[in-house]
Amino acid sequence: MKSFVLAATALVGAAQAAVQGFDVSHYQSSVNFAAAYNSGARFVIIKATESNNYIDPKFNSHYTGATSAGLIRGGYHFAHPGATTGAVQADYFIAHGGGWSSDGITLPGMLDLENASGYAACWGLSQSAMVSWIKAFSDRYRSRTGVYPMLYTNPSWWSSCTGNSNAFVNTNPLVLARYASAPGTIPGGWPYQTIWQNSDSYAYGGDSDIFNGDLAGLKRLAKG
Incomplete structure (x- = not known):
């Protein structure tokens, strides 16, 4: 629960604050992280x-480019629930870049939960089986790193695939995907999103993400 509690603390008195960030994958073969930082981004x-x-x-x-540019950074894992256990995929994620340390510049790993073509x-999976799978991933990640992973989802997927479960409200920070002018209704009983993916287009590549708090709060999330 530690990471989520500190994420919540980050929001206190910062309702109007926001920090720009973004997310990338191999689809962005070359990213100018320094230019993103100079434009105001502080995490990726x-x-x-x-x-x-x-x-x-x-x-x-x-990861090297983001670190060199001074960005707070972290990894994410695109989940294939049911292909193997949640614990197995958490171990794989941690073994290949998704770990966490309390250095103030590493975000807790993010579990990407969405459908995939094909x-x-x-x-x-049934809704109950999906919730169990996510919990297995989350619990293994927490036991090995000391923090719970962030959960990335959109309201439609979360409702369809978990029954709008509120099982993770007190443990896992929410990364909300909604491409709109406002976050809208938050799924799963979370009182707010920790990060909002508000657009699938960011000037320096990838998707645009907004941290729901100030820079000090973002650093607290990274610190754990």
């Missing part, structure tokens, strides 16, 4: 892994 979330057999080929170079909706 970088694809590290998928399922238990794929490592993003640009992860290492993206796969069954909700990965063929």
